[in-house]
Amino acid sequence: MASDPSGTNHWRGLQLAGLIGCAWLFTLAVGLRLPFQQIHPLALMAFVILRGFLHTGLFIVAHDAMHGTLAPASRPNLNQRIGQGCLWAYAGLNFQACLNHHIQHHHSPGSATDPDYCTAADSSPLAWYARFLSHYLNPMQLFKMAGCMGLMLAVMPANQQQPLLALVLIYVLPLIISSWQLFVVGTFLPHRNNRQATEGFHQPISLNFHPVLSFAACYHFGYHREHHSYPAVPWHQLPRLRTAVAQS
Incomplete structure (x- = not known):
């Protein structure tokens, strides 16, 4: 992989992974007990969006673990353990399977062998999203996700009057929002302009977002060209890398 020009502090x-994980667990614990039927719709919407954002954070942490940049190089097994834990919490995903997909994505972006790219005649956002999900969803994985939801229902307090609604608001909707966030900002927009057919390669673009908006959009995953050029740089260093590259 390319060298890291930003002086990354692993x-x-x-530390950021711990913050994201603790916030995710805290909002989960709070959500299991909230009387959702008594909460204002705008407050409910804000809570669901926050949960979706933190859910995306779990995947971003796992993504850094896939690149081996989450934990210091002296602790390689720690990357896999944290990554697997985040992916299980995210949607019961298998770390090794996701790692294999992501390696292939970096090796041949925008090609027929890229699991995140849509080469079909119908490359509309919905068709692309369906193909994107097909590489992560299978019967066993859906069974694991159902087990996660069953566990949440089992630990839900007895005074939660609408357990199914609570499950939808604290897990199902945030997962859907997160999957679209990762797909649109981290896959569709950066990779939709495929130049491979005319120039022999595919170069993803970066979204021209202010760092604050970039963080809110998808933890700077929209700075995608920088990520593909320097995959050893973790997500929180991408704004600094983008500035350094632009000034070089």
């Missing part, structure tokens, strides 16, 4: 990545 402990910073672990």
Whole structure:
């Protein structure tokens, strides 16, 4: 992989991963007990969006673990353990399977062998999204996800009057929002202009977002050209890398 020009502090990545994980667990615990039927719709919407954002954060942490940049190089097994834990919490995903897909994506972006790219005649966002999900969803994985939801229902307090509604608001809707966030900002927009047919290669673009908006959109995953050029740089260093590259 390319060298890291930004002087990455790997402990910073672990600190941010801990913050994201703790926030996810805290909002989950709060959500299991909230009387959703008594909460204003706007407050409910804000809560669901927050849960979706934190859910995306789990995948971003796992993504850094796939690149081996989450934990210091002296602790390679820690990357896999944290990554697997985040992917299980995210949607019961298997770390090795996701790692294999992501390696293939980096090796041949925008090609027929890229699991995240849609080469079909119908490359509309919905068709592309369906293909994107097909590489992560299978009967066993759906069974695991159902088990996660069953566990949430089992630990839900007895005074939760609408457990199914609570499950939808704290897990199902945030997962759907997160999948679209990762797909649109991290896959569709950066990779939709495929130049492979005319120039022999595919170069993803970066979204021209202010760093604050970039963070809110998808943890800077929209700075996609920088990520493909320097995959050893973790997500929280991408704005600094983007500035350094632009000034070089």
